[in-house]
Amino acid sequence: MRVLELQSVSVTRGSFSLKEINFFVNKGEILTVLGENGSGKTTLLNTIAGFIKPDSGSILINGRDIVHLPPSERGVGYVFQTLALFPHMNVAANILYGTRFHKISNVKDRLGKISSLLRISHIMDRYINTLSGGEKQKVALARTLILQPEVLLMDEPTAALSPREKSRIIDELKTVFKRLSQTVVFVTHNVSEAYRIGGRIGVMENGRILQIGNSDEIVYHPVSHSVASIFGEVNKFKVRVESCNSGMCSAELGNGMVFFLGDFKVCEKILLFIRPEDILLKTVSTKTSARNNFSGIVKDISFAGPLVRVVVESGQTFIVLISKQSFEELAIKKRKPVFLSFKLTAVHAVKLTE
Amino acid sequence: MHFKTSKFTFYTALFTAAALVVLFILLPLLRLITLPSWALLLKALSDKNTIVSIANSLIYSFLTAIIALFLGVPLAFLMAKGLFGRFEKLIETVIDLPLAVPHTVAGIALLFVIGRRGVIGAFFYNHFGIKFTGTGAAIITAMLFVSMPYLVDSARDGFKDVSAEFEKASFILGASEFATFWNIFIPLSKKHIESGFLLTWARAISEFGAVVILAYYPITAPVEIYDAFTQYNLSVSISVAAVLLLICLTIFLLLRMVINRDARP
Numbered sequence: 024m025r026v027l028e029l030q031s032v033s034v035t036r037g038s039f040s041l042k043e044i045n046f047f048v049n050k051g052e053i054l055t056v057l058g059e060n061g062s063g064k065t066t067l068l069n070t071i072a073g074f075i076k077p078d079s080g081s082i083l084i085n086g087r088d089i090v091h092l093p094p095s096e097r098g099v100g101y102v103f104q105t106l107a108l109f110p111h112m113n114v115a116a117n118i119l120y121g122t123r124f125h126k127i128s129n130v131k132d133r134l135g136k137i138s139s140l141l142r143i144s145h146i147m148d149r150y151i152n153t154l155s156g157g158e159k160q161k162v163a164l165a166r167t168l169i170l171q172p173e174v175l176l177m178d179e180p181t182a183a184l185s186p187r188e189k190s191r192i193i194d195e196l197k198t199v200f201k202r203l204s205q206t207v208v209f210v211t212h213n214v215s216e217a218y219r220i221g222g223r224i225g226v227m228e229n230g231r232i233l234q235i236g237n238s239d240e241i242v243y244h245p246v247s248h249s250v251a252s253i254f255g256e257v258n259k260f261k262v263r264v265e266s267c268n269s270g271m272c273s274a275e276l277g278n279g280m281v282f283f284l285g286d287f288k289v290c291e292k293i294l295l296f297i298r299p300e301d302i303l304l305k306t307v308s309t310k311t312s313a314r315n316n317f318s319g320i321v322k323d324i325s326f327a328g329p330l331v332r333v334v335v336e337s338g339q340t341f342i343v344l345i346s347k348q349s350f351e352e353l354a355i356k357k358r359k360p361v362f363l364s365f366k367l368t369a370v371h372a373v374k375l376t377e
Numbered sequence: 378m379h380f381k382t383s384k385f386t387f388y389t390a391l392f393t394a395a396a397l398v399v400l401f402i403l404l405p406l407l408r409l410i411t412l413p414s415w416a417l418l419l420k421a422l423s424d425k426n427t428i429v430s431i432a433n434s435l436i437y438s439f440l441t442a443i444i445a446l447f448l449g450v451p452l453a454f455l456m457a458k459g460l461f462g463r464f465e466k467l468i469e470t471v472i473d474l475p476l477a478v479p480h481t482v483a484g485i486a487l488l489f490v491i492g493r494r495g496v497i498g499a500f501f502y503n504h505f506g507i508k509f510t511g512t513g514a515a516i517i518t519a520m521l522f523v524s525m526p527y528l529v530d531s532a533r534d535g536f537k538d539v540s541a542e543f544e545k546a547s548f549i550l551g552a553s554e555f556a557t558f559w560n561i562f563i564p565l566s567k568k569h570i571e572s573g574f575l576l577t578w579a580r581a582i583s584e585f586g587a588v589v590i591l592a593y594y595p596i597t598a599p600v601e602i603y604d605a606f607t608q609y610n611l612s613v614s615i616s617v618a619a620v621l622l623l624i625c626l627t628i629f630l631l632l633r634m635v636i637n638r639d640a641r642p
Contacts, residue, residue, distance in 0.1 A: 074545055094548045095548055095552065101549045105540070109561065109565075111564045121550030121552075123556075124550065170551070
């Protein structure tokens with residue numbers, strides 16, 4: 024069941040705008056909106072919450088258009104990036120704040136349940152400035168969840184946390200949301216966080232949602248270069264389709280031929296993406312099951328954390344990521360000849376629209 | 378500039394300047410309190426006129442501060458939220474005008490409004506026989522005019538400091554505009570409003586120029602002091618002045634303590 028649905032919502036804020044946003048979130052689903060700072064994520068949340076009026080389009084909650092309703096009547100919960108916990112109230116007063124404005128008969132029950140679910144029952148009397156980052160996070164969540172919102176909006180909720188707290192909180196959030204079958208729109212600029220949450224991801228850029236899908240779809244079937252590059256550096260090649268027979272295509276690339284899956288017209292110009300970690304690098308030309316094989320010269324070597332980034336010139340420049348271990352085993356050096364191979368399915372072809 | 382001054386010289390110079398300022402304020406006040414003999418002080422305190430004038434000053438100034446609170450806080454809130462739009466700068470300037478106008482000028486200007494022939498005063502006098510000048514209402518009017526900016530400015534700064542996300546959070550949790558104002562903005566600006574209230578009260582107590590033009594009587598302490606100074610002798614005015622000073626200092630020290638005790642970590 025679709026709890027939240029946006030139908031071609033457009034918003035103008037000065038020189039910035041959200042353009043034709045369409046998506047839905049099902050009951051109990053967590054939709055992650057992933058995008059750089061300034062891509063329009065917060066504007067999107069503020070529009071759903073009712074702080075910003077859209078120029079056009081509809082926002083439906085359980086099928087009812089709420090565009091004309093004020094924030095207080097939308098049934099939307101919002102955990103702000105700063106959390107916005109009231110510093111002049113203790114934890115209990117913060118959590119209970121919203122219940123004063125709603126007809127709720129079993130306030131005490133709900134407070135008990137939500138605070139034990141989030142394991143914050145022991146800090147009810149504390150003031151906000153005495154809490155740790157993780158505790159604040161949970162209080163902000165409890166304050167919102169006690170009203171049982173139809174949709175919960177979370178704006179970079181882990182931004183202020185330490186890396187260790189971050190990963191723990193994400194797992195806790197997932198558990199809590201599952202228990203409550205809470206519908207959530209979760210905004211983040213952090214790719215690994217989006218991965219970790221696990222549901223569908225909407226990739227946002229320049230006020231548009233470029234693609235929505237689960238993480239595999241977005242990593243392996245990106246609709247454009249910007250989506251592909253969200254998950255780090257990616258090999259991008261513009262090629263002209265040479266042949267396409269029952270889903271199997273080929274094109275000229277660098278000093279060889281590249282084979283990939285797809286359905287394109289001959290001579291059509293398309294984009295190919297190949298993730299650097301999907302390319303196998305060797306120093307001898309052995310036969311592999313991989314359909315695509317290229318030979319080239321190492322142009323550059325640099326270290327990227329636990330991985331090694333190797334740039335190979337093969338008529339086209341390939342970027343390859345390999346582990347430190349294989350880097351040492353292969354004894355790769357600059358200007359040495361190497362061989363690259365990758366599977367048919369490692370190549371993702373997209374129609375050229377950009 | 379490239380003077381070779383050591384850190385020590387630099388801070389010695391600053392502290393010297395600071396000490397001069399503190400002395401400049403404290404010396405005359407301390408001298409005034411210690412000048413009159415106990416006998417003279419007691420005599421001043423037993424004089425009905427002195428007591429009445431001091432009581433008038435305290436009561437009217439307190440009422441002024443209360444009125445300023447009720448009229449000034451809403452205005453300060455609107456200003457802080459920028460709800461006057463393009464008139465914002467204009468309103469801001471108007472609110473602060475009394476700080477720049479000599480207080481005798483303010484008194485005369487007010488006379489043409491609430492005086493018997495003033496635009497408002499005439500209406501009340503002609504229709505109801507009510508005269509403002511020479512009443513407590515006139516004193517409060519004069520005090521309010523000159524002291525209101527302190528409350529408005531201070532409360533406005535307080536409201537401005539309240540993060541916009543607190544307001545949004547309150548709205549999304551179901552609170553109305555008024556509930557948000559009352560439960561979020563007022564408590565979070567409490568310190569600013571309190572100190573604005575104190576400043577307004579202090580300014581109102583000390584007002585002489587505007588008050589003396591609108592209402593010589595009922596007599597207030599500054600007018601009584603001036604009266605004694607011009608008509609009798611210096612020793613009477615000194616005694617009244619010293620008593621007024623002591624009372625004011627006591628009140629403000631007490632209030633400051635109360636406010637600081639309230640402050641939460």
